[in-house]
Amino acid sequence: MEEYRFDPSTIRVKAGQEIRLTLVNQGKETHELMIGRELMTRAGRPVGFHQDFFDGVVVKAERGGKAIDIRELMEEEEEMHGFMVALKPGSEPVTLIFKVPADKAGEWQIGCFENDGAHWDLGMQGRWVVQP
Secondary structure, X not given: OEOOEOOOOEEEEEOOOEEEEEXXXXXXXXXXXXXXXXXXXXXXXXXXXXXXXXXXXXXXXXXXXXXXXXXXXXXXXXXXXXXXXXXXXXXXXXXXXXEOOHHHOEEEEEEOOOOOOXXXXXXXXXXXXXXX
């Protein structure tokens, strides 16, 4: 993650596969990762997705090879719309570990909605493709 993109911008995974997704913030601003479908807006600004990829998915997290509480990575917002991991600039990389459910096959979007959705508007978007 960096200003204002994800690299790679498309990630392909297989249903049933255990994923170890390592997030690194190489930018100068806080960035977040959300995966979902159907962009949600509030007052005309993008805030998340109507359909959250992680709904019903058990996610574990590691930092520096040690298990951490996933809640350490989530920002507290009044109206958070789905599972979201935020990393401050210069923070140690985090690895999310989860199994991709078969019912999640298809194309999803990756997004960052920091700064009232400005990061999304500036192009911080990507694709998450789950192959059957």
